[in-house]
Amino acid sequence: MSEANCAGCDDSGENASIQDTTPQPGENVTKQLTREICSNCVKDAFLSSAIITRSRGNGCFYCNELAYCFPIENLATLVDRVLAQQFVNVWPYPPAEWLDTLHDTDCPKPRTAFEVIQSLAPFHASVTSDITDILKRRYADPTCHIEGKRGDFDDDVKFVPAFITQGQWPQTWTKFEHALKYEARYFSQTNIDFLHEMFDGIDRHFTINGKPVVTKGGPRTRYKSLYRARVFQDFLKMNEALADPEINLGPPPHGIGQAGRMNANGISVFYGALQQRTALSEVRPPVGSYVVTARFDIIEPIRLLNLSALEKAVSNTDEVSRFNPSYEKYHSRILFLRSLRELMTRPVMPDDELTSYLPTQVIADYLSSRGEPQIHGIVFPSTQVAGKASNVVLFHKAARIATPSLTDIHSEGNFSRTVTLKLNRDSISIKKITANAVKFDDVSSLASILQNRTKF
Ligand SMILES: [Zn+2]
Numbered sequence: 001m002s003e004a005n006c007a008g009c010d011d012s013g014e015n016a017s018i019q020d021t022t023p024q025p026g027e028n029v030t031k032q033l034t035r036e037i038c039s040n041c042v043k044d045a046f047l048s049s050a051i052i053t054r055s056r057g058n059g060c061f062y063c064n065e066l067a068y069c070f071p072i073e074n075l076a077t078l079v080d081r082v083l084a085q086q087f088v089n090v091w092p093y094p095p096a097e098w099l100d101t102l103h104d105t106d107c108p109k110p111r112t113a114f115e116v117i118q119s120l121a122p123f124h125a126s127v128t129s130d131i132t133d134i135l136k137r138r139y140a141d142p143t144c145h146i147e148g149k150r151g152d153f154d155d156d157v158k159f160v161p162a163f164i165t166q167g168q169w170p171q172t173w174t175k176f177e178h179a180l181k182y183e184a185r186y187f188s189q190t191n192i193d194f195l196h197e198m199f200d201g202i203d204r205h206f207t208i209n210g211k212p213v214v215t216k217g218g219p220r221t222r223y224k225s226l227y228r229a230r231v232f233q234d235f236l237k238m239n240e241a242l243a244d245p246e247i248n249l250g251p252p253p254h255g256i257g258q259a260g261r262m263n264a265n266g267i268s269v270f271y272g273a274l275q276q277r278t279a280l281s282e283v284r285p286p287v288g289s290y291v292v293t294a295r296f297d298i299i300e301p302i303r304l305l306n307l308s309a310l311e312k313a314v315s316n317t318d319e320v321s322r323f324n325p326s327y328e329k330y331h332s333r334i335l336f337l338r339s340l341r342e343l344m345t346r347p348v349m350p351d352d353e354l355t356s357y358l359p360t361q362v363i364a365d366y367l368s369s370r371g372e373p374q375i376h377g378i379v380f381p382s383t384q385v386a387g388k389a390s391n392v393v394l395f396h397k398a399a400r401i402a403t404p405s406l407t408d409i410h411s412e413g414n415f416s417r418t419v420t421l422k423l424n425r426d427s428i429s430i431k432k433i434t435a436n437a438v439k440f441d442d443v444s445s446l447a448s449i450l451q452n453r454t455k456f
Pocket residue numbers: 037038039040041060061062063064065
């Protein structure tokens with residue numbers, strides 16, 4: 001990006017020159033280059049540690065403390081690197097590809113260098129101002145040949161975040177799906193590494209509004225009750241089942257349960273919905289059948305991965321600083337995690353269920369067997385109901401239901417399971433299905449299908 005012997009463009013950080021910083025008579029140059037900044041004034045763990053490592057032990061210009069310091073010129077170089085890698089200069093000469101994105105609702109607002117630098121770390125305004133002045137002067141130097149995306153730091157120059165892709169994650173996901181279906185289902189180190197990397201520190205992620213991606217469930221939380229529905233085609237059998245509702249309205253005993261989106265055949269988990277209507281829609285009852293719905297209260301504190309929140313996750317710069325060279329890789333992973341909701345909840349046709357559910361079943365198993373902090377289930381949007389309807393799966397370890405007789409056939413073989421759910425018997429209601437409303441979109445007509453067919 002710059003000539004090798006141009007001190008102002010040196011991007012090594014630690015080698016930035018401070019020898020030509022003395023103001024000359026008549027020149028409007030400040031002493032910023034000779035100012036030292038301490039590790040306490042940068043408010044960014046990565047930068048603090050960079051200062052401590054390279055410190056020459058001096059007095060801080062900004063807080064007047066005797067602490068680990070390095071020249072503000074060095075900090076400007078680190079900021080410069082972040083600006084070059086993670087931002088694009090779009091004003092006053094907007095690139096065509098940026099103009100193309102202007103109609104997007106999420107197109108970021110261009111910001112001045114000062115505003116962008118201030119957003120990188122909570123610098124004091126005087127620090128940001130000095131860095132901006134240093135960069136402005138550095139790039140205004142006619143001997144400095146810039147080959148980068150921006151030419152200067154004049155006041156009218158504005159930046160937007162550079163487009164970062166999901167990197168290799170989508171391809172790795174495709175390999176993960178393929179391996180599960182056609183190569184190694186149970187023991188694949190590659191897939192285990194993929195899952196480790198994907199979910200590393202998942203409980204430390206938040207949405208832009210500060211909502212956690214791994215949320216609390218149980219008493220006094222939004223996820224304190226779940227509805228289940230069961231279809232009966234025979235009225236007498238339904239009456240028989242209601243004699244023992246905890247067992248017959250809860251999940252089937254282990255070894256018997258059919259495979260589902262989040263469980264393999266024989267692994268008993270608890271599927272529930274946040275709303276009664278969603279539970280009813282999920283069982284897709286045939287006309288003429290009876291549906292029993294019931295509410296189960298979650299009586300123990302649990303933790304749930306919320307796929308809808310994950311879709312809005314943002315990079316946690318407390319976790320990986322923007323100044324860390326790994327930031328782009330980290331941000332790519334966040335972008336991929338945002339797409340996980342869609343990957344894990346896309347509708348599956350009945351003929352495809354066995355293999356199409358493999359990736360989600362494996363992810364559920366993986367999350368269920370994680371160590372501390374534990375995850376007990378997943379909140380995911382309903383594919384049967386449009387809007388914000390949500391379902392919850394509680395993994396086997398959190399799917400034990402309290403029974404009046406204190407016996408529990410579901411605990412067989414795993415006596416350490418905590419009782420997490422309690423049926424509210426007063427909530428049981430019975431409905432007879434009289435008609436199913438089918439919703440659809442018109443996508444084509446016979447004429448257009450025949451017309452398209454002639455093109456091939
Ligand atoms: Zn300081």
